[in-house]
Amino acid sequence: MQLVGYLDSPYVRRTAITMRLLGIDYQHRELSIFRQYDEFRALHPSVKVPLLILDDGTKLIDSNLIIDYLQTQVARRSLMPPGAPEYREALRVTGLALVGMEKVVQLIYEAQHRPEQCRHEPWKQRIIQQFEGSVDLLEQAVAAVEAPSWLHGPGLCQSDIATAVLWRFMQHNSQVDADAGRWPALAAFSHRAEALPEFMACPLSG
Amino acid sequence: MQLVGYLDSPYVRRTAITMRLLGIDYQHRELSIFRQYDEFRALHPSVKVPLLILDDGTKLIDSNLIIDYLQTQVARRSLMPPGAPEYREALRVTGLALVGMEKVVQLIYEAQHRPEQCRHEPWKQRIIQQFEGSVDLLEQAVAAVEAPSWLHGPGLCQSDIATAVLWRFMQHNSQVDADAGRWPALAAFSHRAEALPEFMACPLSG
Numbered sequence: 040m041q042l043v044g045y046l047d048s049p050y051v052r053r054t055a056i057t058m059r060l061l062g063i064d065y066q067h068r069e070l071s072i073f074r075q076y077d078e079f080r081a082l083h084p085s086v087k088v089p090l091l092i093l094d095d096g097t098k099l100i101d102s103n104l105i106i107d108y109l110q111t112q113v114a115r116r117s118l119m120p121p122g123a124p125e126y127r128e129a130l131r132v133t134g135l136a137l138v139g140m141e142k143v144v145q146l147i148y149e150a151q152h153r154p155e156q157c158r159h160e161p162w163k164q165r166i167i168q169q170f171e172g173s174v175d176l177l178e179q180a181v182a183a184v185e186a187p188s189w190l191h192g193p194g195l196c197q198s199d200i201a202t203a204v205l206w207r208f209m210q211h212n213s214q215v216d217a218d219a220g221r222w223p224a225l226a227a228f229s230h231r232a233e234a235l236p237e238f239m240a241c242p243l244s245g
Numbered sequence: 246m247q248l249v250g251y252l253d254s255p256y257v258r259r260t261a262i263t264m265r266l267l268g269i270d271y272q273h274r275e276l277s278i279f280r281q282y283d284e285f286r287a288l289h290p291s292v293k294v295p296l297l298i299l300d301d302g303t304k305l306i307d308s309n310l311i312i313d314y315l316q317t318q319v320a321r322r323s324l325m326p327p328g329a330p331e332y333r334e335a336l337r338v339t340g341l342a343l344v345g346m347e348k349v350v351q352l353i354y355e356a357q358h359r360p361e362q363c364r365h366e367p368w369k370q371r372i373i374q375q376f377e378g379s380v381d382l383l384e385q386a387v388a389a390v391e392a393p394s395w396l397h398g399p400g401l402c403q404s405d406i407a408t409a410v411l412w413r414f415m416q417h418n419s420q421v422d423a424d425a426g427r428w429p430a431l432a433a434f435s436h437r438a439e440a441l442p443e444f445m446a447c448p449l450s451g
Contacts, residue, residue, distance in 0.1 A: 075370075084378020085344040086371075097333060100340040103309040108336050112329060123318060127303060130314050138291040153368055159359040165282075165292075166441040172290020 040065045040113075043079075044072075045087030049201075049241050050102040051089040051142040051210040056200050059237040063115035067119050070201075103137075106174070106197065118200070119189035129191055129198040135177045136201035139209070142170035144215035170215060174222060177202055182224040187233055195235075203232030211243050246319075247272045249285075250278075250294030252448050255346040255414040256308040257295040259406050263312050265443040267320035268400060272424075279358070309343075312403065322351050324406070326397035329361035335397055335404040341383045348376035348435075352420035357445070376421060380428060383408055388430040392437055411439035 042058065042065050044051035058065050070079050072086050079086050083098055091099040091108070099172060110117045120126050125213050143165050149158055184190055189199045206229035209217035219226035232238055246263065258303050264271050269431035276285050278292050285292050289304055297305040297314070305311050316323045326332050351372050355364055387408060390396055395405045412435035415423035425432035438444055 046431075072315065080374070080378070084375065084382065085341070087344055087377050093333075097331075097337060099416075100335055101309075101343050104336045104340050104343070107313075108333065112332060126318060127299075127305075129313065130310045131305055134310045137310075138293055140450070148368075153365040155364040159363040162354075162359055168286070169292050172286070174290075176290065185327050187251050224301060 041068050041092040041096060042066070043070050043082065043090040043092065045069050046241055047208075048209065049113065049143075049204045050086045052208070052241055052243070053197075053200050053204045054091070054105055054109075055241045056204065056237050057109060057118060057197070059117060059240055060118060060195060060200070061109060063109060072121060072153055078119060109133045110219045118195065118197050119196075120196050127193040128195050132180050132190060132198035133201045135173045135180070136198070137178065139170060139171045139205045140185045140201075141167050142173070143205075143208060143212055143215055145211060146170070150214055174205075174209075174225070176223050177205070178222045178225050182230045183229060184224070187223070195232075200234065203229050204237065246300060247274050247298040248272070249274045249276050249288065249296040249298065250360050251275050251419065252447055253414075254294045254409075255285075255410045256261070258414070258447055258449070259299070259403075260443045261312055261447045262296045262406050263315060263324060263403070266324060266406070266444055267315060267322060268371050269315060269319055272326045272428070276322050276349065300384075310417065314400045324401065324403050326400075328397075331397040335402050338383065338386050338396060338404035339407045341379045342404070342411045345376060346407075348372050348379070349411075349414060349418055349421055352376075353418060356420055361436050371404075379414075380411075380431070382412070384428045384431050387434045390434060391428070409444065413439060413449060415422065 040063070042051065044057055046052045046055060055067065072079050072088055076086060083090050083100065085100055087100050089102055089103045089105060093099070099108055120129050146163065149163055159211065187193070187194050191198065202225070206217070206225050209215050246269070248257065248261055252258045253259060257451065261273065278285050278294055281291060287308065289296050291306055293306050295308055295311060299305070305314055327334050351367065354368055386396065393399070395401050408431070412423070412431050415421050429446045
């Protein structure tokens with residue numbers, strides 16, 4: 040199995056960390072959707088990361104669907120809490136983290152992939168507001184967690200992965216505020232997660 | 246349960262159709278993330294659709310996660326084919342349809358939510374190329390289907406819903422080509438799907 044994309048994408052990184060936590064072997068292929076657009080396009084016309092290429096050549100896109108495949112078809116084990124209220128809470132928190140990732144990506148596109156005169160400040164302000172509101176809710180969710188527990192107990196779940204990956208992604212990008220003073224629980228949570236071998240094996244790259 | 250968002254969002258519409266196919270009762274609340282931004286923001290700071298508000302007040306975002314919740318926690322029945330190769334193919338096709346939706350949304354944002362001088366033609370052309378390449382792959386996937394079968398057999402799956410919803414969304418938006426002459430299998434497939442009561446009960450609205 041081949042996972043295509045740089046780990047500076049939070050969607051690639053959450054997928055890679057999931058594979059490691061599930062014990063799934065994979066080959067990591069770094070290919071940029073911007074610097075190597077034509078090469079990537081020859082591989083898949085969506086030019087989206089992550090791209091998962093299965094051993095028979097089947098190509099899957101969308102990190103949620105790829106993670107579904109890995110959990111249900113490969114590992115046959117889910118990184119979601121088994122109890123109903125915890126499962127629901129894990130979905131709620133994962134949704135907040137995903138919207139956080141999306142908003143940072145939109146800000147990067149705005150700042151780095153269009154000339155200065157084509158940027159639109161009201162659009163940027165709207166995205167920042169959506170981003171900060173979602174991160175505030177994440178901070179609330181994480182504030183109740185005490186080490187060594189994770190969000191839903193002793194084991195790492197999809198919501199833990201997505202939350203920690205978002206925070207590291209925020210730190211990596213100057214487009215957004217990633218001030219530990221404003222979001223102290225998230226900063227401490229990320230610090231713990233990034234010390235795990237599965238996270239350390241998937242460092243951000245550009 | 247309350248599903249918030251207009252059905253002109255393909256993400257809202259795929260969720261609504263999923264709920265109807267699963268026989269899940271819900272109240273539909275039309276609220277615009279643009280025209281009613283402040284009201285929406287008071288409801289959820291991400292200002293994202295769909296938003297699913299559960300009876301206890303819990304709020305879930307992201308259509309993939311909401312559909313996961315509906316299938317695993319509410320209906321306890323999945324609209325995914327049971328066999329492994331079909332399940333994988335359903336994920337592959339759903340991924341293509343999701344990227345199609347995303348690209349149309351990006352084109353709408355470019356054309357409708359920034360002044361003309363802030364639009365960036367190379368960005369638009371990149372998105373159109375990603376969009377058309379993905380839709381070409383969808384056309385191939387659907388071309389092999391013969392009525393009354395759907396993509397993976399007699400029952401409607403998530404890949405069928407996403408594919409049909411994307412095509413209708415394309416027709417609804419002048420930003421992209423939705424020419425039945427170019428993509429005849431998708432046009433015919435959509436025609437069949439839109440005649441189903443679950444699709445007819447969820448008409449596009451603006």
